[in-house]
Amino acid sequence: MKKIRKGMRIELPQDQETSIDEFISDVFVGRYVYSRAFETKKYGDKGQDYLAFETKESTIVFALCDGVSQSFYGEIAASFLGEKLVSFFLDKLPPTLQSSQIKNLLEEYLQSITEQASQIVKEHRIPKDAPKLLSSVLEEKRIKGSETTFICGRIDLSGREFPQGRVVFAWLGDSRLRLWSHNQEVSDMLGGSFETRERWSTKTGQVGASTNVFSRVLQDGEPLTKIVVYSDGLSMLDDCTQTLSNKGLQELIERSEASSNSDDISYLEILIDDDLACLKSPWEDPGSNASTKPVIENVMPNKSRVLNENKLTAEAPTPNAEPVKHRKNGKNNIFFKLNRILVGFWRDKLLIKLLLIAVLIGAILAFAFLRL
Amino acid sequence: MSSQSCSKCGTPYEPNEKFCGKCGAKLSPIVPLASKPPSAGGNQLACAICGTPHEINEKFCGKCGAKLPQIEPSISHPAPATMAGNPMTCAICDTPHSETERFCGKCGSTLSASPPPPPLPPVEEKPVPVSSNATGSFAGNLYTVSSNPYTVMATQKTPALVIYLLDVSGSMSRPLDGRAKIDIVEEALQATIRQMVFRSTKGGRISPRYRVAVFAYSEGVYDMLEGVRSVDEIAQLKIPELSAQTSTRTDKAFAAAEKLLQKELPNLKDCPAPLICHMTDGEYTEVDPEPIARRIMRMAVPDGNVLIENIFISDGILKDPIKDVKNWPGIMANTPLQDEYANKLRAISSPIPSSYREMMLENNYHLQQGAYMLLPGTSSELVTLGFQMSAATPIR
Numbered sequence: 001m002k003k004i005r006k007g008m009r010i011e012l013p014q015d016q017e018t019s020i021d022e023f024i025s026d027v028f029v030g031r032y033v034y035s036r037a038f039e040t041k042k043y044g045d046k047g048q049d050y051l052a053f054e055t056k057e058s059t060i061v062f063a064l065c066d067g068v069s070q071s072f073y074g075e076i077a078a079s080f081l082g083e084k085l086v087s088f089f090l091d092k093l094p095p096t097l098q099s100s101q102i103k104n105l106l107e108e109y110l111q112s113i114t115e116q117a118s119q120i121v122k123e124h125r126i127p128k129d130a131p132k133l134l135s136s137v138l139e140e141k142r143i144k145g146s147e148t149t150f151i152c153g154r155i156d157l158s159g160r161e162f163p164q165g166r167v168v169f170a171w172l173g174d175s176r177l178r179l180w181s182h183n184q185e186v187s188d189m190l191g192g193s194f195e196t197r198e199r200w201s202t203k204t205g206q207v208g209a210s211t212n213v214f215s216r217v218l219q220d221g222e223p224l225t226k227i228v229v230y231s232d233g234l235s236m237l238d239d240c241t242q243t244l245s246n247k248g249l250q251e252l253i254e255r256s257e258a259s260s261n262s263d264d265i266s267y268l269e270i271l272i273d274d275d276l277a278c279l280k281s282p283w284e285d286p287g288s289n290a291s292t293k294p295v296i297e298n299v300m301p302n303k304s305r306v307l308n309e310n311k312l313t314a315e316a317p318t319p320n321a322e323p324v325k326h327r328k329n330g331k332n333n334i335f336f337k338l339n340r341i342l343v344g345f346w347r348d349k350l351l352i353k354l355l356l357i358a359v360l361i362g363a364i365l366a367f368a369f370l371r372l
Numbered sequence: 373m374s375s376q377s378c379s380k381c382g383t384p385y386e387p388n389e390k391f392c393g394k395c396g397a398k399l400s401p402i403v404p405l406a407s408k409p410p411s412a413g414g415n416q417l418a419c420a421i422c423g424t425p426h427e428i429n430e431k432f433c434g435k436c437g438a439k440l441p442q443i444e445p446s447i448s449h450p451a452p453a454t455m456a457g458n459p460m461t462c463a464i465c466d467t468p469h470s471e472t473e474r475f476c477g478k479c480g481s482t483l484s485a486s487p488p489p490p491p492l493p494p495v496e497e498k499p500v501p502v503s504s505n506a507t508g509s510f511a512g513n514l515y516t517v518s519s520n521p522y523t524v525m526a527t528q529k530t531p532a533l534v535i536y537l538l539d540v541s542g543s544m545s546r547p548l549d550g551r552a553k554i555d556i557v558e559e560a561l562q563a564t565i566r567q568m569v570f571r572s573t574k575g576g577r578i579s580p581r582y583r584v585a586v587f588a589y590s591e592g593v594y595d596m597l598e599g600v601r602s603v604d605e606i607a608q609l610k611i612p613e614l615s616a617q618t619s620t621r622t623d624k625a626f627a628a629a630e631k632l633l634q635k636e637l638p639n640l641k642d643c644p645a646p647l648i649c650h651m652t653d654g655e656y657t658e659v660d661p662e663p664i665a666r667r668i669m670r671m672a673v674p675d676g677n678v679l680i681e682n683i684f685i686s687d688g689i690l691k692d693p694i695k696d697v698k699n700w701p702g703i704m705a706n707t708p709l710q711d712e713y714a715n716k717l718r719a720i721s722s723p724i725p726s727s728y729r730e731m732m733l734e735n736n737y738h739l740q741q742g743a744y745m746l747l748p749g750t751s752s753e754l755v756t757l758g759f760q761m762s763a764a765t766p767i768r
Contacts, residue, residue: 038529039527039528039529039574040574043577045574045575045577046575048574048575069573069574069575069768070570070571070573070767073575074575075575127576130576131608133565133566133607133608134569134573134578134607137569138573138576141570141573260525260527260529260530260642261525261768262527262529263768
């Protein structure tokens with residue numbers, strides 16, 4: 001599990017695979033993966049998906065973009081927009097819960113960056129050895145611009161500005177965004193549309209529709225405990241409502257790659273329950289020899305549903321794809337509670353932090369004095 | 373159409389006419405595609421550019437370097453043989469010939485030694501419906517069409533097969549919108565290839581999402597690409613030029629497509645349903661192609677029955693001209709057609725699948741559900757629309 005420092009941006013390279021990796025920050029646990037389409041790997045091309053995220057104090061921001069292959073080098077739009085969105089959501093998102101206000105500002109921003117993006121498209125070189133017809137087609141595409149879908153979001157845990165926390169998501173296109181509240185998928189609350197024809201263009205900005213924006217209090221009513229975003233290359237996951245172990249997820253990725261419709265895959269899963277701050281991998285397979293043990297409860301929505309080799313929602317289990325088991329009564333564990341208290345203090349209570357440090361220094365001095 | 377036109381007055385004439393019946397001018401002999409009549413030996417053709425004779429197995433002209441048409445003997449032969457043991461006759465002019473001859477000494481058309489075709493199945497009166505769960509069987513292969521037909525996407529692993537059958541009879545040299553029809557067709561074909569490249573490009577590379585065969589036909593069938601080529605291969609080729617010839621043996625073109633499908637279908641299990649795009653400007657010569665077309669329409673892969681699209685370049689199909697092509701609903705089952713042959717073509721045209729219709733909608737063509745894949749080529753825009761439709765396979 002990778003330890004993420006605050007302010008550290010994780011950006012998955014587009015020219016190679018990133019196998020399933022887990023991360024832990026002060027307050028978030030998650031995992032991510034990036035795998036290019038079979039054909040893209042075969043020819044050593046860049047993937048057209050882009051995935052990045054960054055944490056800052058009790059905040060995490062992410063962006064997932066899926067470049068449109070029929071546009072001019074879709075990977076250009078994907079990486080450009082992805083980087084911009086992460087920065088925008090970190091630094092420029094207004095401190096409000098009003099979707100309309102966020103939407104207006106974001107749409108304005110999406111339009112404002114087209115000039116810079118168009119310049120990148122203009123300067124991109126077409127291979128000199130490309131056949132004449134291909135060159136001509138690429139030049140035609142250059143005029144129309146590079147296009148991408150996107151999903152981006154920001155999660156603020158409880159703090160001064162948002163005592164009950166806040167989530168903001170924005171998207172355009174058919175990449176997937178799914179939400180869970182403990183054991184229930186609650187993606188329906190998002191509303192909006194996830195249409196293939198909707199995308200962002202380096203030339204014209206939004207295409208096909210206006211940007212969908214969703215915002216709400218994190219802990220209100222149905223508290224959000226997990227979000228999953230992935231590109232349509234992993235559409236086989238669409239009908240699966242359970243949490244897959246790392247091994248199960250890997251098997252699904254391999255199956256997607258082997259299919260005739262193999263496309264680039266990018267995947268990000270974030271657990272946003274406050275209780276998860278100090279946890280280790282919740283996605284270890286049962287019987288794994290790894291030192292980390294799964295300790296979360298309530299991540300599995302339906303423990304009776306298991307992964308079958310050939311059908312995700314089948315009832316018969318397979319040894320390699322069992323659902324994750326979780327330690328019972330994790331929250332009653334005294335070490336868990338102590339850990340949570342300390343982490344919570346460290347995160348939010350600056351005065352108490354200073355006090356603790358002062359007490360610690362005092363204790364050391366007192367000990368030294370007594371020794372003398 | 374079966375004739376070429378007088379260069380002086382434009383009056384059509386038949387292959388056996390030597391002088392124009394109207395103005396008396398001497399008529400040019402009608403020659404095979406891009407060639408002059410074969411020499412006495414019967415195994416030579418001439419370069420369309422410089423007229424230099426060449427052997428039929430040569431690919432390029434030794435004098436000017438122009439690419440020479442490749443005649444596929446197996447598909448260009450009609451099946452005119454009478455009873456076994458009897459002499460064979462030319463399908464065009466009925467001149468008897470021996471089994472060792474490959475070309476008719478009188479009219480120059482290619483000859484066939486192949487046996488007569490098998491008995492045809494009964495011909496249905498209405499177009500074959502594209503129904504879900506229909507079963508298409510062919511040549512020992514049995515596929516059940518999925519409940520959601522024509523949705524398989526063309527990918528590198530599962531490319532779409534598109535077969536073009538292009539009428540290059542003499543009448544194709546006549547004008548439409550001020551240009552020779554054959555030039556409009558050639559331009560539309562090139563635009564379609566370009567569209568395929570456009571839809572197949574990922575980054576700076578062409579992904580082979582389409583496979584294409586082009587058969588030009590007149591009195592024979594000419595394999596313009598020398599087999600099935602993937603779109604990335606075609607992008608590096610120069611599409612051979614089309615030139616107008618004599619008669620309209622539509623049956624031979626469909627027979628060639630049928631033969632190709634027989635060979636290809638076993639390998640297309642996971643691919644989009646193949647499509648045949650047939651373009652003509654007039655009625656067939658001699659043999660009705662409908663029975664063969666119907667057999668083809670009964671062929672299927674799991675994604676659906678083989679699709680047939682017809683582009684009929686003719687002025688007299690619809691009662692009223694199409695004023696707004698973008699908002700034209702298409703030819704429906706009850707659309708009155710003025711031309712008898714147009715009715716026949718409708719009977720061998722597939723209803724446009726929803727996935728194709730949506731693709732056309734993206735290009736602002738508002739064809740209605742239930743419209744047939746039959747385009748009246750009354751303008752170059754409609755001809756182009758027809759060719760564009762042939763490449764509207766769903767693409768990832």
